[in-house]
Amino acid sequence: MARPPRSASVDSRRRLFEAAAAEFAARGYAGANVDRIARAARLNKAMIYYHFKSKAALYREILRDMFTAVGTRVADVAAASCTPEDKVRAFVEAIAAEAEARPHFPPIWLREIAEGGGHLDAATLNYARAVVATLGRIIEEGCRAGRFKPAQPMLVHGGIIAPLMFFLATARVRRKMQRAGAAGVADIPPKVVVAHIQRLTLAVLEGRIA
Amino acid sequence: MARPPRSASVDSRRRLFEAAAAEFAARGYAGANVDRIARAARLNKAMIYYHFKSKAALYREILRDMFTAVGTRVADVAAASCTPEDKVRAFVEAIAAEAEARPHFPPIWLREIAEGGGHLDAATLNYARAVVATLGRIIEEGCRAGRFKPAQPMLVHGGIIAPLMFFLATARVRRKMQRAGAAGVADIPPKVVVAHIQRLTLAVLEGRIA
DNA sequence: ACTAATTAAATATCTAGTTAGTTAATAACG
DNA sequence: CGTTATTAACTAACTAGATATTTAATTAGT
Numbered sequence: 288m289a290r291p292p293r294s295a296s297v298d299s300r301r302r303l304f305e306a307a308a309a310e311f312a313a314r315g316y317a318g319a320n321v322d323r324i325a326r327a328a329r330l331n332k333a334m335i336y337y338h339f340k341s342k343a344a345l346y347r348e349i350l351r352d353m354f355t356a357v358g359t360r361v362a363d364v365a366a367a368s369c370t371p372e373d374k375v376r377a378f379v380e381a382i383a384a385e386a387e388a389r390p391h392f393p394p395i396w397l398r399e400i401a402e403g404g405g406h407l408d409a410a411t412l413n414y415a416r417a418v419v420a421t422l423g424r425i426i427e428e429g430c431r432a433g434r435f436k437p438a439q440p441m442l443v444h445g446g447i448i449a450p451l452m453f454f455l456a457t458a459r460v461r462r463k464m465q466r467a468g469a470a471g472v473a474d475i476p477p478k479v480v481v482a483h484i485q486r487l488t489l490a491v492l493e494g495r496i497a
Numbered sequence: 498m499a500r501p502p503r504s505a506s507v508d509s510r511r512r513l514f515e516a517a518a519a520e521f522a523a524r525g526y527a528g529a530n531v532d533r534i535a536r537a538a539r540l541n542k543a544m545i546y547y548h549f550k551s552k553a554a555l556y557r558e559i560l561r562d563m564f565t566a567v568g569t570r571v572a573d574v575a576a577a578s579c580t581p582e583d584k585v586r587a588f589v590e591a592i593a594a595e596a597e598a599r600p601h602f603p604p605i606w607l608r609e610i611a612e613g614g615g616h617l618d619a620a621t622l623n624y625a626r627a628v629v630a631t632l633g634r635i636i637e638e639g640c641r642a643g644r645f646k647p648a649q650p651m652l653v654h655g656g657i658i659a660p661l662m663f664f665l666a667t668a669r670v671r672r673k674m675q676r677a678g679a680a681g682v683a684d685i686p687p688k689v690v691v692a693h694i695q696r697l698t699l700a701v702l703e704g705r706i707a
Numbered sequence: 708a709c710t711a712a713t714t715a716a717a718t719a720t721c722t723a724g725t726t727a728g729t730t731a732a733t734a735a736c737g
Numbered sequence: 738c739g740t741t742a743t744t745a746a747c748t749a750a751c752t753a754g755a756t757a758t759t760t761a762a763t764t765a766g767t
Contacts, residue, residue: 293732296746315608318527321723331748336724394611398525400663401607403670416674419682441671441682442693445663453610453659460613461651464626472629472651483652487697490706496696503766506712531757541714546758 300338302328307335308349312391315398316346316406343406350399351411353392356385358414358421365421371429375492376485378422379447383481386455393456396448419444429492436494447488454480510548512538517545518559522601525608526556526616553616560609561621563602566595568624568631575631581639585702586695588632589657593691596665603666606658629654639702646704657698664690 306327310319321342325332339345360381364374386392399405404412422440429435454475464472490496516537520529531552535542549555570591574584596602609615614622632650639645664685674682700706 293745295732299746313612315525315527315611317525320721322721332723333725333749334747337746342723397607397611400666401525401604401611402523403667416679416682439683439685442685442690445660445667446693446697449659449663450656453655456610457613457655469626472626473649475649475652480652483656486706487656487701490700491697495705496700503711505766509712530755532755542757543715543759544713547712552757 296338299328299330299334303330303335303338303345304349307345308389308391308395311346311349312394316342319346346406347408347411349391349395350407351414353385353389353395354407354411354414354418356389357382358417360385361418361421365425371425371432371434372489374425374428375488378425379451379481379485379488382418382448383451383455383477386451387477393452396452397456422447426492435492438492443488443491446491447484451480451484506548509538509540509544513540513545513548513555514559517555518599518601518605521556521559522604526552529556556616557618557621559601559605560617561624563595563599563605564617564621564624564628566599567592568627570595571628571631575635581635581642581644582699584635584638585698588635589661589691589695589698592628592658593661593665593687596661597687603662606662607666632657636702645702648702653698653701656701657694661690661694 303324307319307324310324310327314320319342321335322332325335328334335342335345339348361378364377364381367374367377369377386396399407404415407415419440422444426435426438426440426443430437455477458474458477461472462474465474513534517529517534520534520537524530529552531545532542535545538544545552545555549558571588574587574591577584577587579587596606609617614625617625629650632654636645636648636650636653640647665687668684668687671682672684675684
């Protein structure tokens with residue numbers, strides 16, 4: 288009883304997960320098609336219902352993966368022993384790294400924000416809240432150390448994550464526009480965006496933008 | 498021939514447009530339901546096909562309205578006779594004003610970014626590009642006046658519009674969270690967000706964040 | 708009288724989820 | 738070791754419900 292899963296099955300599950308992530312990112316939850324997901328994973332549609340319970344449960348699993356990844360990663364950042372400035376830089380870097388590791392992350396994040404997080408279950412929503420709370424603690428630490436001025440964690444967080452997701456999500460389109468000859472819509476690599484947002488955020492926290 | 502439309506018809510059209518905007522904002526293009534749009538407008542579903550040609554054409558019209566509104570508004574800003582600093586402030590204010598006048602604007606904008614602008618027709622896409630180009634001209638003007646340091650218009654624009662749309666789109670959810678007792682996720686009024694982004698953008702352009 | 712505005716009902720297509728059955732890996736047993 | 742029983746992994750075909758769009762007929766303004 289309770290045999291371990293065969294390696295082929297683990298692989299199938301992974302393929303479904305990835306095909307689904309790409310489909311949800313490209314078309315949104317409602318626009319995503321389970322037949323297309325199965326075809327992309329080179330499996331029968333029924334396998335989606337075998338490995339996951341439903342389209343909704345599959346989607347929730349993708350969301351959970353995204354938000355728990357960021358949540359645990361930034362928790363590590365806050366627990367590290369370095370200056371508050373370095374923690375802020377690492378906070379930005381951590382979110383960027385997890386998002387870059389998942390091409391579906393930025394589009395899905397943008398859609399969930401548009402929808403008011405209607406697909407997020409309570410546990411996943413808590414992970415999202417925890418990210419803001421973690422940033423809040425880093426800010427407090429900086430304030431106690433006399434390096435930061437007090438700031439609304441949510442305001443600071445929005446200033447980080449929104450432009451980050453925007454630039455990551457539009458990277459492909461902007462490259463295409465660039466090739467089509469659009470000058471101002473230049474191809475800005477993620478590294479540049481991350482560095483920009485790091486400097487911006489520190490300027491805000493150190494009270495240098497008033 | 499070519500009688501003017503009856504006023505009742507103009508009103509029906511407007512009601513359909515607004516119901517559709519709300520529906521598309523809440524559920525995305527694929528998730529939107531024409532029956533629900535018609536019901537919300539207190540009209541028969543066939544009226545959608547009478548006033549607009551299809552669900553897709555109706556959606557395109559909503560997008561066109563959004564992007565042309567912002568496009569013309571920021572063009573006025575750039576043409577005004579005031580300091581580059583004031584133009585930057587007015588640029589941010591203009592986008593915020595047009596977005597606040599249309600509750601559907603932020604969610605639809607976020608979804609279109611997620612989708613890579615797949616629903617935007619060529620003309621509307623040009624309006625979107627024109628907005629970035631306009632910001633580029635304001636930056637240039639500031640550089641010539643010795644007040645701004647050179648900066649990538651796209652990078653600056655993303656730093657404006659992304660957090661703006663994020664905060665406007667999440668306003669309702671954040672108010673709900675606030676009432677539910679979430680402390681750090683405070684209710685931040687649009688005015689505060691706009692002022693924050695104005696100061697942030699000027700700090701970037703004046704080279705005060707390096 | 709003419710036609711813009713509107714409706715109810717039909718159509719045609721799509722799609723999430725189910726079912727009933729097949730294949731193949733593996734564990735247990737002789 | 739080889740055979741068989743068990744069940745995980747997988748498929749093809751079906752079902753039931755939804756949904757965009759059309760059609761044909763009706764109402765009401767000018």
